[in-house]
Amino acid sequence: MSGRRTSINDVAKAAGVAIKTVSRVLNNEPNVREETRAQVLAAVKRLNYHPSLSARSLASRRSYLVGLVYDNPSANYTIEVQRGALARCREAKFLLLLHEVAGRSEEVIQDILTFANQTHLDGLIVAPPLSESAELIRALDAQALPFVRIAPNEIKHRSPYVDIDDEAAAREMTEYLIGLGHRSIGFIIGRPGHFASGERLRGYKAALKNHKIPYVPEYVRQGDFLFDSGLEMTRQLLALPKRPTAIFAGNDDMAAGALMAAHEMGVAVPQQLSVAGFDDAAIARTVWPPLTTICQPTYQLAYRAADLLLEMLLSSSTPKPARLAHTLVRRDSTAVAPNGRVK
Amino acid sequence: MSGRRTSINDVAKAAGVAIKTVSRVLNNEPNVREETRAQVLAAVKRLNYHPSLSARSLASRRSYLVGLVYDNPSANYTIEVQRGALARCREAKFLLLLHEVAGRSEEVIQDILTFANQTHLDGLIVAPPLSESAELIRALDAQALPFVRIAPNEIKHRSPYVDIDDEAAAREMTEYLIGLGHRSIGFIIGRPGHFASGERLRGYKAALKNHKIPYVPEYVRQGDFLFDSGLEMTRQLLALPKRPTAIFAGNDDMAAGALMAAHEMGVAVPQQLSVAGFDDAAIARTVWPPLTTICQPTYQLAYRAADLLLEMLLSSSTPKPARLAHTLVRRDSTAVAPNGRVK
DNA sequence: CTGAAAGCGCTTACAG
DNA sequence: CTGAAAGCGCTTACAG
Structure with missing residues (x-):
């Protein structure tokens, strides 16, 4: 030097x-x-x-800085999102700045705007569940800051986004359980207000309907995406006079809670009870038995989100949204229903 | 705009x-x-x-960019490290750039140097286990790039670092188990080559010696910090004619494996077997029963590392290393030894 | 296909 | 305590 x-x-x-x-x-x-x-x-x-990035940046009135904001729902998910976004930014010689937020919505928005202003961000990638905040979308719009959302909810906005088909995925999982002979299938809903929670519930219902299985309201319980809610709701489901032979939880954390409730109550998984999750988070492979679940292409979603953002920045166009494919991952937590006939 | x-x-x-x-x-x-x-x-x-950061940076010949390199050992750990480093950088108006590496040592080093050169980094924070690489330290030295290590091993180098006292922590945990009446205590060593693995083993041995409990070589097994090694080694330990009443694993992932082995073999935790971990990773609270473990102040370690680096950069001095305090967290995976007398 | 000039928005080095 | 000048290393806008 x-x-x-x-x-x-x-x-x-x-x-x-x-x-x-x-x-x-x-x-x-x-x-x-x-x-x-x-x-x-x-x-x-x-x-x-x-x-020199600073010289280039100063001359071109562009910071070459892209922000990634998230409200860390789970470390594994967040790390994958970071990886995908980083990979794409590196290719384009943009720098990615992380910004984790937490707390009340109003403060969070102010926090994000301050972050964007201080660093003179060229654009922003918004991870879920932040991507579902109508207030945030409105605030970013007002700043004319280009942004892309990952797995947003139904909010109508012209900015691009990337997502998967949550309803179709939940439908597939439910039909997979039906295919194993299950007819009494419990469902634990994710946190209210999350778009994915509703879509997954819709997929569950659609599968039942397709197979002419009656919808039993007491089999459907409200959780909040956290382990404890999966534990508690499964305790309730297993205490039912006619208990379900399978439980499909709206995400893996709740499914892990479901497993623990089964262990507690001496219900063997998967022999007496099948349990399925959603996300294919790391916890899906560390619990016992490992979880059958839906794998979201998290890395790809983030990579693609960065890609769309860069396209916006470099060509000042507005790219089309992208929908990526999910996969159903079969592991040991699901099996043929007790006394069930496999179709 | x-x-x-x-x-x-x-x-x-x-x-x-x-x-x-x-x-x-x-x-x-x-x-x-x-x-x-x-x-x-x-x-x-x-x-x-x-x-404008770019104008300031161009004029002052300083990028205001700090890198954080890591070889993601676990998502939760990495996220905490990021949080700590980010918090300190934000205070000082420096930007933190993440760089995850993986693969063979030689490529990793080249990768890190390229990263540093391309972004004109002012300095680097090196997280474990990268902080234990003598080759990396040498390479960074050759570039005259200021850097700080988190939890490095015994490599002698004048650059600052932050760590905890792994040996003392392992000693405390072992003495805690002894205090519960355990006399046959298994130990699962972490990945060979990691400094922490050896230190924790040393602490285990020291505690036994302090309490005049004979060291039984067959109670000590070599793991590699991963879940599967904890599972396998515990299977072996529980198959011993005189099996241990407690198992202390070198980290939480292996302790989680130990729990699964106990479940498999119908050994009740903590009634028949106490299990303890190290790290207080997220998994410590999602397994059942939740793990007694050692909590490392990961956030603080990273915050402090960033702090030392900034001190180096802004005052061009070489700050002293910092050692931070750990804590023993008691949860439900440990209890009084079967037939044990509590001291 | 190539280049000379101006200027981006700051800090450094200096003067008073 | 305050300021005028030069310059950091690029890109933009223009000329040829």
Whole structure:
């Protein structure tokens, strides 16, 4: 670290061209002779030159900074989101800044706006459940800050988003259980207000209907996406006179709670009770038995979200939303229903 | 986003001073009259001015960028490290860039150096287990890049670091089990090569010695910090003719594996077997029964690491290493030894 | 296909 | 205690 860092001037001198030409090569602009381009690249390599982000940023009135805001629902989920967004940003030579928020909605919004203003963010990626906040969307709109939402709810807004088909996924899982011979299937709903909670419930209902299985209200319980609610609701479901032979929880944390309730009450999983989750979070593989669940392509969702944002920033267009595929992962927590006939 | 962003010139004009004075106020430099300072701050507020990082960075030859590199050992741990480092960086108006690495040591080092060069990082925070890599330390040294290590091993290097006393913590946990009347205590060692693995083993041995309990080699098994190794080693320990009444695993993931082995073999925890972990990771609270474990102040370690790095950068001194306190967290996985007399 | 000039918004180094 | 000038390393806008 002695003396000056090497700059575009050094490269220009070494390659025998003007700095504008170096700039063209570095930014993959057209109208450079192939030979000239090669000379410049050779000089870049020889001098181990790395362009200065601050200079570029200052001159182009663009920060090359993208923010990722999240209200950490679970560490594993968040890490995957970070990975996906980071990967795409790195490719485009943008920097990703993380910003975790928590607390009341009003403060959270102010917090995010302050973050965006202080860092002069070019754009923002909004992870769920923040992506479901109508107030936040409105506030970002008012700032004219480009943003992309991951798995948002039904809020109508022209900004792009990426998601999966929660209803279809829940329908598939329910039909998978039906296929195993289950006819009494409990369902634990996710936190009220989350769009995904409602969609998953809708998928459960649709599957029952498709198979002409009556909907039993007492089999459907309200949880909140947390372990404890899965535990408590399963205790209630298993205490029912005619208890369900399968329980489908709105996410893996609640499914893990369901497993614990079964252990407590001496109900064998999967022999006497099948349990299914949603998300394929890390907990799905650390509980016993490992959970049958729906795998969301979290990394891909975040990668794609970053991709859409960069497209907005670089071409100032408004890209179309993207819907990605989920998969049903079969593990050991589900099995043929006791006395059940497999279809 | 119409027209120009407000700059230091606008503030200077509005406050009736030179831009240098605005700069002084913003950077808390001395030699500004209190009245002038107030005028400037009022103008800053009125115009909702936020200084440009790129301009500041370009002029001061400092990127205000700090890197955090990690080889994600567990999502929960990583998230806590991020939180701590982010909090300190935000206070100092530095930006934190994440960089996750994986794979062979040589590639990892090259990857980190490329990251540092491309972003013109001012400094680097190195999380474990990367902080234990002698090759990495050497490479960073060669680049003259300031860095701070979190929980490094015994590598001698003048760069600062933060850690806890792993040996003392393991000693305390072992003595806690002894205090519950246990005399046959199994131990599952963490991944070989990790400094913490050896320190924790040392603490276990020291406690036995302090209490004149003979060291039984077959009670000590080699794991690798992963769930499966805890499962397998506990199966072996519980198959012993005289099986231990307590098992202390070198981390929580292995302790969770130990719990599953006990469930499998019909050994009641904690009535017939006490199980203790280390780290207080999220899994410690999702397994059943919840784990007694050692809580590392992960957030604080990272916060402090960032603090030391910033001190290095801003005062160009070399701060002293910091050692932080751990705590023993009692939960339901440990109890009085069967037929044990509590001391 | 290539380049010279101006300027982005700050800090540094200096003067008073 | 305050300020005018120079310059950080790029891109933009323009000229040829």
